[in-house]
Amino acid sequence: MTVTISPTEVNFRANHDRRKLTTNIFLVVTFLATIFGLFFLGLLLYDVFQKGWSYFNWNFLTKFPSRNPSEAGILSALVGSIWLMFLIPFFAFPLGIGAAIYMEEYADRDFWINRMLEINISNLAGVPSIIYGLLGLELYVRLLEPLTKGRTLLAGALTLSTLVLPVVIIATREAIRAVPRDIREAAYSVGCTTWQTTWYHVLPMAFPGILTGTILALARAIGETAPLITIGALTFIAFLPPWPVTTAVNEEGVVIVEKVSLGLNSFIQALQTPFTALPIQIFNWASRPQAEFHAVSAAGIIALLLVLVAMNSVAIFLRALLQVRK
């Protein structure tokens, strides 16, 4: 038996095939677009490791920068970044988490000034980082000079803390908002104040989310370069902040511990020393003309990426750990 196909059906079939084909081509195009970015991420990582791996060794991590590429090390930048990593949470986290608690738990959202607060924070998150550098230069380096002593670790930490503040607030608010309404209502119904509800019920539940969000914000701060350059962080530092140990360099250029100094005075002194950080050092080496320094820069990038991967892993690990407990 033969099946007769009417002319209209032939048209329909042809049209159908063409439309099917368009859909499938579109699938391939969108897939390639998704892969496009990842391809360049791969190329970037390949190139960095290929250029920098031979320079990335113990010597590199434990020496000060040098005019000679094979002698150059990243110690002062690494220590500077670690200092920032511990100082930024000290300023940004209480302020950011506190602000988020106020906005989620206390503020009356219909009140105009609180609406302004919301708009203000989303706008602050969109301000280019270099503008925070200008703010830091004027406010923390010049106006607060008696406290910060100019272009120092403290000024850098304050600048970066201001930069990540909106990010911390937004992340914390999201974590707090994820806590179900029932929890709050149950607490209120047995007579808890807003603060008791927040402190004993909302915050413990939101904690994994807050922790992850804030660590990711911190990772962003550690990778920032522009604000630190703007406030005038130096690119060549051959000493370490004098806490917890004061150091010196011996004849072979190796950094040695001179004495342990755990006092408060040396801590304050450390806050007020000029500093450098990993991204600044990388920028400095990359902008030099010699290819050897580019390789050193690539080694610096490996160090920076390892620090960031470590921070992200800690965030993911802590979240998994705390969520299992709950």
Next chain:
Amino acid sequence: MAVQSTRGFAAYEAQRLRSKWMDRIMRVLTGAFAYFSIIVTVGITLILIYETYHFFNELAEQGISWTQIFTETEWTPLFEVPKFGVVVIVVGTLMTTIIAMVVALPIGLLSAIFLSEYAPPKLRAVLKPTLEILAGVPTVVYGFFALLVITPILQKMIPGGDAVVAGLNALSAGFVMGIMIIPLVASLSEDAIYAVPNLLREGSYALGATKFETIVNVVLPSALSGIISAFILAVSRAVGETMIVALAAGQSPILNFNPLDSVMTITAFIVQVSLGDTPTGTLPFFTIFFGGFLLFVMTLILNVLADWFVRRYRLMY
């Protein structure tokens, strides 16, 4: 018995008062923290306006006409005879931004479509975080990549080589900036596309439309406000991006429209001055705040516009 219960009541009353006061203190304290963010905004605005005022003051004092800013075609605030043709750095900024957008907008949107409409859940769960890594790479690393990887590749690919493609050029900086911005466009557009209810898609399929036809005629128009807002935020991000252009786009003080040549962006100029030993209170020092002011105004307008778009044209289902 009676005494005991009174004592119990007194203890309860004291506890209640303590809780109440604690609540009030924390309300004021966290409120102060929240309003600190407004102080930051006001601080940024005041500082930029104040120093820009000083910039114009200093110009007048040195006998330079402020109209020069609009008429001059060179930007050389650090030279012996400074020239302030702001068009140079504005054009530089716009050029790298446009190049970045040519890369980021289509690729980002197509990725968003793939992730939300085509990708099976398992693939999406892998691809999405991987794409987010692109946004987590520090910008100085992208600068390194543009300068030392993409520029040499461009010099090999484009006929003429080094003679045509400068070692520092707008194209490689803009291109890499585009790659950096892909995840921003992708994730914001995806949110907008995801918010389109399935009912609309199913209605379209029921009429016999293919997936492609559904996406183009139904899904994208419904998500348009969110997608446009994502695009505007991407532009804002590109305008303010610093390290990639500071490393790879150069510091050309002359007006230039050739993307294969060096340009200077507003941000690259601020970095250039900050790296040198510019004493505070001099004309170049005030100039970086003038640059910052321009940048702040540009990004603020874009951010407000993006927000307005989402609010104004959001379709309610």
